[in-house]
Amino acid sequence: MLAPSLPTNIPSHLGLRLLRATLNVRDFNRARQLFDNILQPDPTTCSTLISALTAHGLPNEAINIFASLRARGINPQKPVFLAVAKACAASGDALRVKEVHADAARCGVTSDVFVANALIHAYGKCKCVEGARRVFDDLVVRDVVTWTSLSSCYVNCGFPRKGLNVFCEMGWNGVKPNPVTLSSILPACSELKILKSGKAIHGFAVRHGMIENVFVCSALVSLYAKCLSVREARAVFDLMPRRDVVSWNGVLTAYFSNKEYEKGFSLFLQMSRDGVKADEATWNAVIGGCMENGRTEEAVEMLRKMQKMGFKPNEITISSILPACSFSESLRMGMEIHCYVLRHWKVGDLTSTTALLYMYAKCGDLNLSRNVFNMMRRKDVVAWNTMIIANAMHGDGKEALFLFDKMLLSRIKPNPVTFTGVLSGCSHSSRAGHLNEAYKFIQRMPMEPTASAWGALLGACRVYKNVELAKISAKKLFEIEPNNPGNYVSLFNILVTAKLWSEASKIRILMKERGIAKTPGCSWLQVGNRVHTFVVGDKSNMESDKLYNFLDELVEKMKMAGYKPDTDYVLQDIDQEEKAESLCNHSEKLAVSFGILNLNGQSTIRVFKNLRICGDCHNAIKYMSKVVGIVIVVRDSLRFHHFKNGNCSCKDLW
């Protein structure tokens, strides 16, 4: 059927009525054409169309209408700016807010508190704190909305501390916070885990009769949940006069993030009995809860259930579920999810795209990571960090350093994770002798070096056999995380390699004194549809006799090819012969042998280990790849090793 022909040269008093009728039947194309044919549309007509397009998920079309006004010589009025600011907020495009802001300044409406508030909000949604600040600073009269918008802008852009400062400043300026202010500032306390300020705000809410507000209460539930105070989170929840889905979601996450999965799940079931329907976020919370509690398979199952119930996974679902692929090294499932993202959003959002590139790196395909990274339009610190870490994991320190420089050039401010990534990248690269520079790098870091930064340096010391620097790093690490066995074991290994036996045994005594046990090493690999796991001296496998016999034969062949067991790497107090035998039992050797036994015509096996690969095993697997003539990929806790024809991709720098 043909649509009625479009009238032209419509007088403005008729235009609004015609436009409303068209919008009522949701014919947005026709609405746009109609609008073009209205002579001198009034501000209400313009804002009506812009708001309607935004409300129906067409913010960019809404902004285009706004842009067309200028071309038609129409000066936008305040209501038009309010509407287009909302469209910008929905589009998330900072450039468009800047354009609208500039237009508003040209029209002299930026001193209007309503327009300014809308602009601050839009800048906040587009993650542009500088813009929001500029609008704020240019204002002479500010109301509670102005203050609230600016502080929540800081909070949502990752500056919770600044958000709190604005909140305090607001009080000094005699502006009284309302429930909206409280609910938007509470997440800042949650993120910073400052229970004290949160409790003060809780008290304020009680004294000022805001405690019945469902928004404030839900924020309080999350505050207590984040500050590891589940009981109090539950108490606030129980006292609420009225609870909506969000309140339920909050209390679910409280249990999930505090390792009380069972309780969280039973509340999830109770929720529907109480007549509250789960929404998309509930499902995300449950999936995230499964993931946080190591229930990868259940997470995948819940994802299927979610879809069965008619909910579409969104970017947050994707970000939560992707680590499931990384943990299980399931490149195939990861790719399926990638395809889902491409089908639904063409490009995913920052978080899910970052999760994708991390997944590819973890599953062993650095090239796919690079492809994803290069296609990202916007890259934040986390994206850059992830790519740096991906390269470090795969031993490309040169690229990690290059990315670091490029990141600085793009004016992205590095954070402690960046430095850790770069350092661990350096420890894998062949730039020997740059260790002291790395040490200076750590000392000059604009923030207190984290345990992982020192850990990366310690790892590098092992590679370059720098005992003195190793001792310095280890000492720092023993202070920061005295109960992490990995640090003791690393220093022990470095001292052993340097043949400083007495110092090494001192470390072992220190471990005993402090009651620190070595984390048991464990390796696994997938054969067919099953994951097979091995620990040292594992005899639990059904075919363990066959496996050990095969390994014995293999070791003989390896020895003929020049392999010499290096018993320095054995921690137990046992004699040499036993040591050599114990070495053969290492979980990574068992897993690799099992993989070779079950090759089924494949030319590559992939083994994963929870700790760092042992020095002797590293050497042994090189020989295995040569003797058997296959590619063996081993991912240890730090990086990937690709063994081929007797060599490793890490060039023995690991």
Added chain:
DNA sequence: ATAGGGTTAG
């Protein structure tokens, strides 16, 4: 005109 819940890197 402003507001709550779900997420990424180590």
